[in-house]
Amino acid sequence: MRILHTADWHIGKIVNEFSMLEDQAEVLHRLVDEVKKLDVDVLIMAGDLYDRAIPPKEAVILATEIFTRLIREAGIPVLAIAGNHDSNERLEYGADLLSTSQLYIEGTLKKDIRKVTLKGANFYLLPFADHVAIRKLLGNDEIKDLQDATRVQIESIKEKMNPDELNILIAHGYVVNGGKESVEDSDSERPLSIGTAEYVDVNLFDAFDYVALGHLHKAQKVKSDRVRYSGSPVKYSKSEAGHKKQHLLVDLKKDMIDVQTIPTNPKRDLRVVRGFFDELMQDESEDYVFFELEDKGYVMDAMHQLRRRYPYAMGLEYLSKKDRQPKETTRTHQLADKKDVLELFNDFYENFKDEPLDDERKQVVNGVWEDVQKGGE
Numbered sequence: 001m002r003i004l005h006t007a008d009w010h011i012g013k014i015v016n017e018f019s020m021l022e023d024q025a026e027v028l029h030r031l032v033d034e035v036k037k038l039d040v041d042v043l044i045m046a047g048d049l050y051d052r053a054i055p056p057k058e059a060v061i062l063a064t065e066i067f068t069r070l071i072r073e074a075g076i077p078v079l080a081i082a083g084n085h086d087s088n089e090r091l092e093y094g095a096d097l098l099s100t101s102q103l104y105i106e107g108t109l110k111k112d113i114r115k116v117t118l119k120g121a122n123f124y125l126l127p128f129a130d131h132v133a134i135r136k137l138l139g140n141d142e143i144k145d146l147q148d149a150t151r152v153q154i155e156s157i158k159e160k161m162n163p164d165e166l167n168i169l170i171a172h173g174y175v176v177n178g179g180k181e182s183v184e185d186s187d188s189e190r191p192l193s194i195g196t197a198e199y200v201d202v203n204l205f206d207a208f209d210y211v212a213l214g215h216l217h218k219a220q221k222v223k224s225d226r227v228r229y230s231g232s233p234v235k236y237s238k239s240e241a242g243h244k245k246q247h248l249l250v251d252l253k254k255d256m257i258d259v260q261t262i263p264t265n266p267k268r269d270l271r272v273v274r275g276f277f278d279e280l281m282q283d284e285s286e287d288y289v290f291f292e293l294e295d296k297g298y299v300m301d302a303m304h305q306l307r308r309r310y311p312y313a314m315g316l317e318y319l320s321k322k323d324r325q326p327k328e329t330t331r332t333h334q335l336a337d338k339k340d341v342l343e344l345f346n347d348f349y350e351n352f353k354d355e356p357l358d359d360e361r362k363q364v365v366n367g368v369w370e371d372v373q374k375g376g377e
């Protein structure tokens, strides 16, 4: 069984005001071109097809194009589940009809977890749902968090599973080996639950020959070679600048697994670039760039100027301010109700300019504040 495992497409995502649609289209169309040559038996998309519950129309058009090409042109069945960014019900639109064309989309969770058998291998499709929804669906009050919910779901799969066959689970979640630090997360993943732990222990999945996971945007295995995140095909946050984005090509038998990686190679990389403003202005790039300026003082209109050389510049911060800012923000918050407006403005000014307000400026601010108060009467 040869599987192409991918996930977290987040089609239509906007990163720092830039639409990723063009990059996604390029990478996904190339994926179709590549799988055509690889003799792939099935393609798995392990959740977060879209970035939002109601995706922009361009995103829906692209998803349709890619699925249609995979099935009609490449002749490869597609298995897809909803992630936490997708709307479960909307993703499932027409799913029953589409399955007759070998596009198997599982949007909403069912009591009986869906099994699709292709070329003798069983695929179990576990779309994302929070533990409250799972508790309600199963009428099981013992489910207190995602760990409990997943355990109950896996038990119900195992009851009917033939361990001599090839059994593959497709799921979307935060799977760890012991603790959170056993895997690497990114800033573009939205928490799966508020108030309870969002983690699920990898040992729950021991019965499967392969677990195709979605959610974490970095490609990684969890404990075993047989439990893997493919990661997202495109970088979606500054924290992902160092990732090597890839699809996984998994060859699987009962007693053998071989995993190859296919780099996604987006045309535009997302990078962090460090340096002094004047140096950076000597260079240019069409990549998505987060700048870390080494200059001590603020450069007037720095981002605007940099965008002339780096049209896809995404962000800018000053290294000299980086470590200090969070502390000062906390302190400002703590003191905010104890200070008057002029003191607060002085703090803000000092934080921004690295020098306190002089007397002349204080008078100007005083005057403005008095006018504002008068205006309110």
Ligand SMILES: [Mn+2]
Residues within 6 Å of the ligand: 047, 048, 083, 084, 085, 172, 189, 190, 214, 215, 216
């Ligand atoms: Mn997700």
